[in-house]
Amino acid sequence: MSDPVDYITRLRAEAQNPDREGAFRADRQRRRLRRASVGAFAALALAGLATWLVTSTGERPADEPYAAAALDERLWPDAWPATTNLPLRGSPARTWATDAQDLPLPVPAAVGSLSRGQVSEGLRRAREFVVAANLDRVVLRGGHPAQALELLDPQQPARARLTEHLRAPGLPDGDPTEMFTRFDPAELTLADEGIRVRGRMAFEAGSIPGQLRIRADYTFVYALRRTEPLSEPGPAPDTEEVARVVVRRQLVLLYAPAGSPGVTAGKLVPADYRRQLGNHDCGTVDGFVHPYFSKEAKAADRPWPVVDPYDESTDIPAGPLRCTVPSRT
Structure with missing residues (x-):
């Protein structure tokens, strides 16, 4: 286990570090970008699925080739x-x-x-x-x-x-x-x-x-x-x-x-x-x-x-x- 005195000394040094706030801001920005990327990917996937479902149910032209490249060919609509x-x-x-x-x-x-x-x-x-x-x-x-x-x-x-x-x-x-x-x-x-x-x-x-x-x-x-x-x-x-x-x-x-x-x-x-x-x-x-x-x-x-x-x-x-x-x- 670390010495408590050394641990407190490191905390004081980090608190007095002039770059501390910048590092925190950069870390928060990275986390926001990761969340946005995951959300965008999920939205695109849901949009592709929804579009295929709309297409296969006939609400759009039956031959409109949405998401064909992302769908196994055996599952393509018959149209x-x-x-x-x-x-x-x-x-x-x-x-x-x-x-x-x-x-x-x-x-x-x-x-x-x-x-x-x-x-x-x-x-x-x-x-x-x-x-x-x-x-x-x-x-x-x-x-x-x-x-x-x-x-x-x-x-x-x-x-x-x-x-x-x-x-x-x-x-x-x-x-x-x-x-x-x-x-x-x-x-x-x-x-x-x-x-x-x-x-x-x-x-x-x-x-x-x-x-x-x-x-x-x-x-x-x-x-x-x-x-x-x-x-x-x-x-x-x-x-x-x-x-x-x-x-x-x-x-x-x-x-x-x-x-x-x-x-x-x-x-x-x-x-x-x-x-x-x-x-x-x-x-x-x-x-x-x-x-x-x-x-x-x-x-x-x-x-x-x-x-x-x-x-x-x-x-x-x-x-x-x-x-x-x-x-x-």
């Missing part, structure tokens, strides 16, 4: 654009199949004069066609859907008609997107992990002996980014926006394992095909699907009905493509 980091963020399709082999087929059974094995082969061919027309990477990058066309019966007019539409796309009824999903490689490229698909098939005996009638209903979701170097900035620094497209297709395909006049054995005949494209500029007919990015969608004049592109409860209307505005992608 903010998805990015290449999480291309399926906020989409119900994020848990769907990513691979063609994950698409289930119905359990085959003999129908009419067709055996169980023949029905199984017809279903397999139908799935091959759906995949070749909508999931083949070459086709998605704008390539010619040769494999899909090869599965179609060359003796039937549908194959020649689709080939002509691919060669010379245009209005009123020459739009290749009626059957094939393709994107212009000069403008767009698929984001990593940016494809999802869900669907189902059913089958029954065809209207003529030895024919199988297959009904297919599939929904595809694609996340796309601008082809470099024209990337689209995301809502936070160092993020790149993706545009999502939802394509639903309903097909009726006929399959006959044995040949008959005018029919090629083992080939498919598309008897009916309908499509609904969510987030597509349907005023452009050049053989490609053209999605809107967020700024384009906000500025575009789209006087069309708003629909949920994920709604599979009703059939797609027959006839030419009906322009719609997706409520979500």
Whole structure:
């Protein structure tokens, strides 16, 4: 323990120090600055949180990117654009199949004069066609859907008609997107992990002996980014926006394992095909699907009905493509 006499001597010396008041003032100033800094930081944090809450509850424009850089991207409001980091963020399709082999087929059974094995082969061919027309990477990058066309019966007019539409796309009824999903490689490229698909098939005996009638209903979701170097900035620094497209297709395909006049054995005949494209500029007919990015969608004049592109409860209307505005992608 210190000597009491020494302690009292030090106190007297400090009291007589001419710089004593200045040291006290400097110490008080430092404490005030520390308190002010802590308060300002807390205020900024609360302001950022409050602003995000206001934004996410819709009291400000839904796409106003407040505090995006400070918020984990998985927690961003769904109204903010998805990015290449999480291309399926906020989409119900994020848990769907990513691979063609994950698409289930119905359990085959003999129908009419067709055996169980023949029905199984017809279903397999139908799935091959759906995949070749909508999931083949070459086709998605704008390539010619040769494999899909090869599965179609060359003796039937549908194959020649689709080939002509691919060669010379245009209005009123020459739009290749009626059957094939393709994107212009000069403008767009698929984001990593940016494809999802869900669907189902059913089958029954065809209207003529030895024919199988297959009904297919599939929904595809694609996340796309601008082809470099024209990337689209995301809502936070160092993020790149993706545009999502939802394509639903309903097909009726006929399959006959044995040949008959005018029919090629083992080939498919598309008897009916309908499509609904969510987030597509349907005023452009050049053989490609053209999605809107967020700024384009906000500025575009789209006087069309708003629909949920994920709604599979009703059939797609027959006839030419009906322009719609997706409520979500």
